[in-house]
Each structure stands twice: as structure tokens, then as C-alpha cells.
Amino acid sequence: MQTQIILNQMIKAGLHFGHTKDQWNPKMSPYIYKEKNGVHIIDIIQTWFYIRQVCKFLEISTAKGQKVLFVGTKKQAAQLIQLTAIKCHSFFVNQRWLGGLLTNWRTIKKSIYKLNTLDTKSTHISAKHTFLKKKKKDKLVKYFRGLQNMQNVPEIVIIIGQQKELNAVYECQKLGLRTITILDTNCNPLLADLFIPANDDSISSIKFILDQLAVAILKGKQTFKLKQKKENK
Template sequence: MATRTFCQTFAGVSRRQFSKAPSFYSRSITSARPVLNAETTETTTTEAKITVESLVPPVESLKKTPIRRTVAPEAITPYNISIAKLLAAGLHLGHSTSLWEPATLPFIFGTREGISIINLEHTLVYLRRACNVAREIALRGGSILFVGTRPGFQDLTIDAARQCDGFHVSSKWIPGTLTNAHQVLGRHAAPDPENPGRIPKTYKPHLIVLLNPLENKIAISEAQLNKIPVIAITDTDYDPRLVTYPIPANDDAIRGVELIAKVISSAAKDGAFRRKQLLDQKEKETKFSRNHRR
């Protein structure tokens, strides 16, 4: 009897559940159909709106977006100079083999089509040595004179001298500028305010940077008499033993000569800046010691 009632109750529960289930699933399916129809209608409308003109971006947007960023060129200094930059400036091209000076043999890499090729490894070493000399002289408070009298060298000579607060000779080297300075430069010197009748005092440079030594042999001889060191660009047709610090390179390329002048000038500027820092530090130390004594 009990089993019969249990079976009747179980059958009733199962019938209620299965009778409700179809209504649930049918309700969910019927509610999902309109959504699917809406999506299909939207996709069909968007596909109909797509044209060739809509795929191509407007011309105004292309003009506003930069295609390439311009990078400022890096300033050339004695610390980032390399053989590639010397090669790009044309400093490896020497003169014809008919004008070859035998003393330049250690600096020559070889010959090509009758032209001597300078080894830029030696050029880089001698250029760095010249930069160290210019830096030390500026660090000790010395004056530097840039000489470039060849046509086309005037502007770069003046710019190099102004960069390191030096002096320049860009037109012509007057004979006697160093050996007879009172007669040549005395009229351009400022008179003594305490004694105007006294001969104006002239000064001599502590270093000469010669950009075209072949046309300034008189300047080299006067520097030797006054024991002034000379940094000069020596090509394959000039004896490098006549100057104190030679730089084996092409002295005809304006771009290469400008590169060497800028590098030496930046080295001298660095030395002058370090000198100023040392003087300021020394002055601060003296002031501190005076205040401490009080």
C-alpha cells in the first residue's frame, strides 16, 4: 500500500516538472529569435553602407600625421669623433703621387689612381693628441691663435676662434707679426692709461692652430723662433717634421678642415670651462676659510 502511494506521488511530481519544462524552453527560444533577427538586419545595413571611399582615410588626416621625425645632428666633439666621420669629410684623400713628400710615408695607407690615400687611424690619433694640447693650454689660461688664409677658410677660422674665445688671422699673415710685434701690432694695441707715452704692450699666443701650413711658412718659422707650438694640418705634399703637432689629413677639403677646426676649438672651450670651475671653487674655498677664521 505504501509503495503504491509513493509511486503515485512520484508520478505526479514528474508529470508537473515535465509539463513545465517545455513552456520554459519555448519561452527562451522565442525571446532569442528577435535578437538574432536584429543582428542580421544590422550587419546587412552596415555591409550595404561600406564603400571604397569609406575604406580610404581622408587626405587631411594624412597631412596632420608626421611621416618622419627630424633628429637634430649631434655636435662633433673630441669625445665622439670617429674614423667614419673623418672619412665622410674627405680627410683621407691626399695629393697626387708626383707631389708626394717622403716624410709622410708612415701616414699613407696606399695609392689609388695616382692619388695617395691617408690612413685615418693615424689621423684620429694625432687629432686627439692635438685636442689634448689645446685643452691643457686653455686650462692653464693660455691664448690660442687660429690661422687660415686660404680662400674659403676665412669663415670657419673666425667661427672656431670665437667658439673658444681665441684669436684669428684669416686674411694674410703679415711678416714680423711675432718677431717684430711692436712695429706690426703696436699701433693696434690699446695705450696704457697710466702712461700714454709708453709703447703699448703686445702679447704673443701660446698655441697656433694652422689650417694651411703650405702658404704660411713664414708664420711657422716665426713660431719656431719664439718657441710657440704649432698644430697644423699636413697633407701628403708637406713635411710634417716642420710643425710641432702635425695632423695628417686633406687640407683642401673645406668640410674636413672645418671639422678639425671645430674639434680643436671645442677641446679648447672645454679646457677654459674647467679653468673657470677651478677658479670659482678656489674662490669659494678662500671665502670659506676667511669666514671660518673670523
């Protein structure tokens, strides 16, 4: 009964809507239930199975202290990415993926350090200088606000919008990081370690999935905190 309720919620959120047939990636065929009016319909039963699988992985991984980075710069995903990451105390990139963000982490970390130390309120410099410093900080905030407390490259990267985030995908592959990707019918499952076949364009679909992932991450983090408390006694 509970599963049926959840499946109905998923359908209401539009998780099952894929792209039109002319946009599909044939590698996604195992996860497509049927075609309706020229649009591929994703197998919602499989979607729920993969959501549960991914949530279990996230809970176990974060219980070991592993860190998570959310990546999604599509307009409909950006705000949700930020809110979800903040809610589950994780990191995020939701404006633009800067080349080398992970593979050239040492250099990127310097920019984050600048953001964390740049003082724009000094009264001993000219108004013009103050304006320029503020402009510089605003730019750093735009690209690095979700990474301000990230000390090292995370172990897990969650990607929404695979086709737009291919640079992130390739950097993760190069570093051997585990990726979790929401795969629409125009995506490539071979480019993801773990994945959830679902609509990655709808705000309601993205939110449903991110809410599930956030709960799993929070559970894992809580377990990790309890372990640390026991070890410190």
C-alpha cells in the first residue's frame, strides 16, 4: 500500500515523462516503459527501485564520513540544488562548472580562500577600491559559495542534467569519484556509476528525488556523528 502511494506521488510529480522519441539515447531503452504520443515514458517501478538503491548507498557512505557534492546548473535545478545541499549539510555547484574544479583542486582552493578572507568593509581605502573588491567578492560568491567549507575533493558527486554537466562527469571519471546521476531518456547510463532513470527537466520531479536523497544523507551523517561521540568518550 505504501509503495503504491509513493508511486502515485512520483507520477503526480512527473518523474515518468521522458523526451520525445527523436531525442532519446538508445542506451536508455531498458528503462523506458512505452512511447505515448511521441514521448517516451520512463518505467516508474524501476525509478523507485533505483531511488531506494541510491539512498541506501548514500546513507552507508555518509555514515562513514564521506562528503557529497551536488552539481546542477540548469535553471530549473539551480535553486533546488542549493536548498537541498544546505539542508543536508553538503556542497554544491549551481551556477557554472569551472574547468578543473576537481582535477585542479589546489588552484580552485586558492580562489575559495580568497572568498573566505576578502574584506570589503575596510574604511581605509577609497570608495572605488571598495567597489572593485566587492565586485570581485560577488563573482567569487557566485561560483564558490557552495564550496566555501569544502576542504578536499568529495567522495561522491550527485549530477542533475548530465548533458550540461559533462565536464563534471569527465573530471569525476578521471579522479575515480563515485557519481550519482538522474538520467532522462536523452542521457547515457554508461557515464554514471549509480543512477536514477527519471525526468531531469521538471522542477517537481527533481525536487521529489532530491528530497529522498537529502533524507538518506542526513541519516548517514547522524550515524557518523553518533559513532564519533562514542569514539571520543
